[in-house]
Amino acid sequence: MQDTLGGMLVRSCERHSELTAVRSVNGDRTYADVLLNAARVANVLRSRGLQPGDRVLLMLENCAEAVEVLMGITIAGLVIVPVNAGFKASELDHVLRDSGARGLVHTDGVRASVAGAPTAATIDVVLHLAPSESPSGNRLDYAAALEAAEPALALHESLPDDLAIIGYTSGTTGFPKGAMVTQSTLVLCVRSSVGVLRVPHYSRLAYIGGLGYAAPWWTIILPHLYVGGMVNLIRDYTVDSWFETMRQDRTTFTYCPSPLIDRFVEKARDYPDVIAHLETLNHSASAATPAEIRKIVDLVGDKYFHGWGATEIVGALTCLTRNDAIGLGTAEDRWATVGRPAPTTRLFVLDDDGNVLPRGREHVGEFAVEQDTIFAGYWNNPEQTAAAFKDGRYLTGDVGWVDHQGYAYIVDRKRDMIVSGGANVYPAEVERVLRELDGIAEIAVFGVPHDKWGETVAAAVVRRPGSAITEEDVVAFAKEHMASFKKPTSVRFLDELPRNASQKVKKDALRELWSTT
Numbered sequence: 001m002q003d004t005l006g007g008m009l010v011r012s013c014e015r016h017s018e019l020t021a022v023r024s025v026n027g028d029r030t031y032a033d034v035l036l037n038a039a040r041v042a043n044v045l046r047s048r049g050l051q052p053g054d055r056v057l058l059m060l061e062n063c064a065e066a067v068e069v070l071m072g073i074t075i076a077g078l079v080i081v082p083v084n085a086g087f088k089a090s091e092l093d094h095v096l097r098d099s100g101a102r103g104l105v106h107t108d109g110v111r112a113s114v115a116g117a118p119t120a121a122t123i124d125v126v127l128h129l130a131p132s133e134s135p136s137g138n139r140l141d142y143a144a145a146l147e148a149a150e151p152a153l154a155l156h157e158s159l160p161d162d163l164a165i166i167g168y169t170s171g172t173t174g175f176p177k178g179a180m181v182t183q184s185t186l187v188l189c190v191r192s193s194v195g196v197l198r199v200p201h202y203s204r205l206a207y208i209g210g211l212g213y214a215a216p217w218w219t220i221i222l223p224h225l226y227v228g229g230m231v232n233l234i235r236d237y238t239v240d241s242w243f244e245t246m247r248q249d250r251t252t253f254t255y256c257p258s259p260l261i262d263r264f265v266e267k268a269r270d271y272p273d274v275i276a277h278l279e280t281l282n283h284s285a286s287a288a289t290p291a292e293i294r295k296i297v298d299l300v301g302d303k304y305f306h307g308w309g310a311t312e313i314v315g316a317l318t319c320l321t322r323n324d325a326i327g328l329g330t331a332e333d334r335w336a337t338v339g340r341p342a343p344t345t346r347l348f349v350l351d352d353d354g355n356v357l358p359r360g361r362e363h364v365g366e367f368a369v370e371q372d373t374i375f376a377g378y379w380n381n382p383e384q385t386a387a388a389f390k391d392g393r394y395l396t397g398d399v400g401w402v403d404h405q406g407y408a409y410i411v412d413r414k415r416d417m418i419v420s421g422g423a424n425v426y427p428a429e430v431e432r433v434l435r436e437l438d439g440i441a442e443i444a445v446f447g448v449p450h451d452k453w454g455e456t457v458a459a460a461v462v463r464r465p466g467s468a469i470t471e472e473d474v475v476a477f478a479k480e481h482m483a484s485f486k487k488p489t490s491v492r493f494l495d496e497l498p499r500n501a502s503q504k505v506k507k508d509a510l511r512e513l514w515s516t517t
Contacts, residue, residue, distance in 0.1 A: 003160045003183060003184050003187055004074070004158040004159075004160070004162075004164070004183040004184075004187065005074045005164050005165075005183060005186050005187060005190075005222075006071070006074040006075045006077070006155055006156065006158060007155065007158075008187055008190065008226065009038075009071050009074065009075075009222075009225065010035065010075070010153070010155055012031065012225055012226055012228065013031040013032065013034055013035035013038075013071075014031075014035070015031075015228065016031045016228040017030065017031050017032040017035070018030060018031070018032065019031055019202075019228055019230070020230045021033070021034045021067060021225060021230065021231065022034065022064050022066075022067045022068075022230070022231045022232075022233065023064065023230060023231070023232040023233070023249075024062055024063050024064040024066075024232065024233045024234070024235060025063070025235050025236075026063055026064050026065075027064055028064065029064050029067070029068065031228075033068075034067055034068045034071060035071075035153065036151060037065075037068040037072070037146060038068045038069075038071035038072040038075055039072070039075065039151055039152065039153040039154070040072070040146040040149040040150070040151055041068060041069055041071075041072025041073070041075075041076075041127075041146065041149075042072040042073070042075040042076035042154065042156075043076075043149045043150045043151075043152070043154070044072075044125075044127070044140070044145045044146065044149045045072070045073070045076050045078060045103055045125065046076055046154075047149070048103070048124050048125040048138075049102075049124055050076065050078060050102050050103055050124060050125070052076070052077030052078065052156050052158070052162075053077065053078070053079060053162070053163065054078050054079065054101075054102040054103065055078070055079045055081050055099045055100060055101040055102065055103070055166065056073050056078050056079065056080065056081060056101060056102070056103035056104070056105065057081045057082075057083055057092075057095065057096060057099065057101045057103070057104045057105070058070065058073075058080065058081065058082045058083065058105050058106075058211065058212075059083050059084075059085055059087070059092065059104065059105070059106040059107070059110050059113070059114070059212070060082075060085060060105065060106065060107050060129070060211045060212075061085050061107045061109050061110070061210075061211070061235060062207070062210070062211060062233035062234060062235040063107060063129065063233060063235065064233065065129050065142065066211055066233060067221070067225065067231065067233075069105050069127075069129075070217070074158075074164065075153070075154075075155050075156065076156055077156030077157075077158050077162070078103070079163050079164065079165065079166060080164065080165040080166070080217075081095065081099050081101060081165070081166045081168070081178070082165075082167070082168075082211060082212050082213060082214055082217065083095050083168060083212050084210065084212030084213070085107070085109065085110050085210060085211070085212050086210075086212070087110075087113055087212070088113055088116075089112075089113045089114075089115075089116030089117045090116075090117075091113075091176075092113050092114065092117045092120070093116075093117035093118060093119050093120070094176075095168055095176070095178075096117060096119040096120060096123065097119050098178060098379065098380065099166060099178060099379065101119075101123055102123050102124045102125070103123060103124060103125045103126070103127070104120060104123060104125070104126045104127070105126075105127040105129065105142070106126070106127070106128060106129065107129045107130065108128070108129065108130035111128070111130075114126065121137075121138070122138075123138060124138060125138055125140060126138050126139045126140065127140050127142050127145060128140065128141060128142060129142045130142070131143070158183050159183070160182065160183050160184035161182050161183070161184065162182065162183050163180055163181070163182060163183075163376070164181055164182060164183045164185075164186045165181045165186060165214055165217075165218075166178040166179065166180055166181070166214075166379050167179045167181065167213070167214025167215065167311045167375075168214075168311075169311050169312075177378045177379070177381060177384060178378060178379030178380075178381075179214070179311045179312050179314075179375040179377075179378060179379075180375055180376040180377055180378070180379050181214070181218075181314050181375055181376065182376050185314055185372075185373050185374070185375070185376070186218055186314070188315075188344070188372060188373050189218045189219070189314045189315040189373045190218055190222045190223050190226055191223075191226065192315060192342070192343065192344055192373070193218065193219045193220075193222075193223045193315055193316065194223045194226060194227055195343075196307070196315070196316045196319050196342050196343070197219055197220065197223065197280065197282060197305060197307070197316065197319070198253075198279065198280040198305055198322075199220075199223045199224060199227060199229070199253060199280070200227070200229075200252050200253065200279045200280070201227045201228065201229075202227060202228050202229055202230075203224050203227060203229035203230075203252045203253045203279070203280075204229060204230045204232070204249050204250060204251050204252045204253070205220065205221070205224045205229060205230065205231045205232060205251070205252075205253045205254065206232050206234060206242065206245055206246045206249060206251040206253070206254040207220065207221065207231060207232060207233050207234060207254070207255070208234050208237050208242055208254070208255070209255065209257075211233070213311075214311055215309060215311055218314065218315065219309070219315055219316065220253075220255065220282070224253070229253075230249070232245060232249055232251075239260070239263045239264070239267050240267070242254075243267050243268075243270075243271045243274055246271070246274045246277070246278075247271060247273060247274050250277045251274065251277060251278065252277060252278060252279045252280070253278070253279060253280045253282070254278065254280075254281060254282070255281070255282035255283070255284050256281060256282070256283055256284075256296065257283075257284060258283070258284075258287065258288040258292065261283070261288060261292045261293075261295060261296050262292070262295070264296065264299075265295045265296060265299050268299055275299065275300060275303075278300065278303050279303060280303055280305050281296070281300045281303050281304055281305065282305045282306075283296065283304065283305065283306045284306075284307075287410075287428060287431075287432065289432055289435050289436060290335035290336065291436065293306075293335050294335065297325060297326065301325070301326055302322035302323070302325045302326045303325075304320070304325040304326075305319070305320060305325070306319075306320050306325075306338065306339065307319040307320065307338065307339055307342070308338040308339070308408065308410065310396060311375070312374065312375045312388065312394060313345075313369065313371055313373065313374065313375075313394070313396075314371075314373040314374065314375055315342065315344065315371075315373045316342045316345075317341065317342060317345050317347070317369060317371070317396075318338045318339040318340060318341055318342060318345070318347070318408050319339045319340070319342050320337075320338075320339040321339075321340075324337075324339060329405075329407075330405040330407075331403065331405060331407040332361070332403040332404070332405070332407065333403075333409070336409055337403070337407040337408060337409055338407075338408050338409070338410055339407065339408065340405075340406045340407055340408070341406070341408070344371055344372040344373050345369060345370070345371050345372075346369070346370040346371075347367060347368075347369060347402065347408060348367070348368045348369070348370075348393060349363060349364075349365040349366070349367060349368075349400070349401060349402055350365045350366050350367075350368050350390070350395075351365045352365075354390050354391065357401075359401075359402045359403060359404050359406075360401065360402075360403070360404065361401050361403065361409070362401075363401055364399060364400060364401045364411055365399065365400075365401070366395060366396065366397070366398070366399055366414050367396040367398045367399070367400055367408070367410075368390065368393040368394065368395050368396065369393060369394045369396060370392070370393055370394075371394065374394055397413055397414050397415060398410050398411075398412075398413060398414065399411045399412050399413070399414050399417060399426065400412075410428070411426045411428065411429060412426035412427055412428040412429065413428070416428070416446065416447075416507065417447075418446070418447035418455050418456075418457055419447075419454060419455055420447070420450070420453045420454065420455050420456055420457060420485060421452075421453040421454065421485065422454075423485050425447070425457055425485065425486050427444075427445035427446055427447075427457075428445075429482075429486070430445040430457065430459070430478065430482065430486055430487075430488070431443050431444070431445050433477075433478065433481050433482055434459065434461075434474065434477065434478060436477075436481075437469070437473070437474065437477045438464075438467075438469075439463055439464050439467035439468075439469035439473070440461055440462070440463065440464065440467075440469065440474075441462045441463060441464040441465075441467075442461070442462040442496075442497055443459055443460065443461050443462070444459070444460045444497050444505045444507060444510060445457060445458070445459050445460075445488065446458055446460075446507045446510055446511060447511075448490065448511060448514045448515070449515075450489075456489045456490065457486065457487065457488045457489055457490075458488060458489070458490040458491075458492075458510075458514055459474060459488035459490070459491045459492075460492055460494050460497060460510050460513075461474060461491060461492070461493050461494070462493070462494055462495070462496060462497060463493055471491040471492075474488060474491045475487055475488060475489075475491065490514065492514075497510075498510065
């Protein structure tokens with residue numbers, strides 16, 4: 001059973017039974033506690049008629065129960081479907097309908113979305129992770145249901161090719177798609193992520209992210225449980241409380257999203273013991289500027305880790321080594337690269353006709369991947385599955401190049417590229433340059449129609465508090481640091497950028513705003 005997630009987690013709980021597995025504001029769970037409660041979760045779901053292969057949605061805020069719920073689902077041979085706790089009712093309802101879910105487990109803070117999703121009333125079981133005023137019908141109180149459940153462990157004998165998890169993409173345009181991942185692929189990802197992401201044995205994780213994405217589960221949380229680590233699922237954090245938690249836990253692994261780099265570096269001055277205990281600092285989320293990366297590398301040195309991945313890739317596609325982080329590697333630009341391919345990966349750059357391009361910054365094309373841990377296709381969507389592959393290689397949708405030492409550099413998303421007067425403009429490049437301008441807190445660059453040039457560059461800017469920068473300032477800075485054809489010809493200042501539940505900027509909404517005003 002080691003080739004299934006359920007078998008892997010059961011074995012880990014048996015090996016490390018007396019150790020703390022998970023911690024949150026609502027208490028600690030040892031590995032023995034997790035295994036017992038997971039067995040009860042599995043039996044509750046079975047008692048409501050769920051069969052192996054049925055889908056169960058998890059809409060969870062950070063809490064200790066999250067790990068035992070996920071484990072209980074896989075013990076029963078059911079399919080895990082994590083969804084973002086920030087989803088509104090219509091978004092939740094889409095995933096419930098699209099996945100054909102028969103179960104839903106949710107925390108108290110999202111009950112308004114659950115109540116507003118019509119499909120939630122029609123599925124077989126809804127487990128509410130808080131005392132329910134009137135559990136009835138398909139709705140059960142989690143604690144009461146577990147207390148009444150049979151405690152015996154009954155691990156379903158899943159096959160390696162059985163479906164383990166469906167990771168829904170963020171859906172920056174339209175509704176999200178479900179990426180299917182098999183048991184064997186998920187297990188390989190968990191095992192390989194221990195090495196690729198540098199997860200120390202018996203590591204202590206301080207996790208400030210959400211639980212509504214598949215990728216953090218299979219690259220960070222589950223690898224920690226595999227090596228007998230302790231996972232602290234921090235909820236409603238501030239930078240102060242995050243550092244206090246890391247001090248108390250003697251944290252060895254945490255991750256810092258790009259928007260928090262400056263505050264992380266500033267706060268770390270007061271917590272040298274936290275930095276001393278860290279073995280890995282995983283930078284993730286949106287791209288950071290070279291200046292921001294320099295700041296954090298100056299702070300943590302070779303503890304810095306960065307990679308590149310996607311839900312469909314199931315794990316890291318590329319990664320930095322410790323030598324890369326501190327400048328002992330051979331990358332042409334250590335501050336811009338996302339690293340070299342992970343051991344499970346083979347990376348290609350393709351031109352518009354699908355031909356493989358040679359290495360070198362002059363050869364920009366779409367990245368394609370051969371990967372041991374690739375997804376099995378999109379749930380109930382064979383057309384988009386077929387479109388995602390060419391000659392057996394997954395088309396990432398990211399555009400970039402590979403240097404002569406094999407290091408990859410992402411230029412932009414293919415669909416975001418602007419063609420202005422026949423010249424290619426990559427919004428991510430323009431954003432990266434303009435974020436260096438004092439006074440800009442956030443920026444989104446995109447293309448809008450133009451009578452003469454076909455498309456032209458537009459920029460939506462959020463000023464830093466107290467800033468009075470103007471459109472002229474932005475355009476002048478762009479002209480100083482980039483070719484003139486890349487400069488924005490239209491700049492507007494907004495109070496905030498429109499984002500989806502995954503916090504990705506909705507550029508379609510910005511294009512619509514530009515077209516109507």
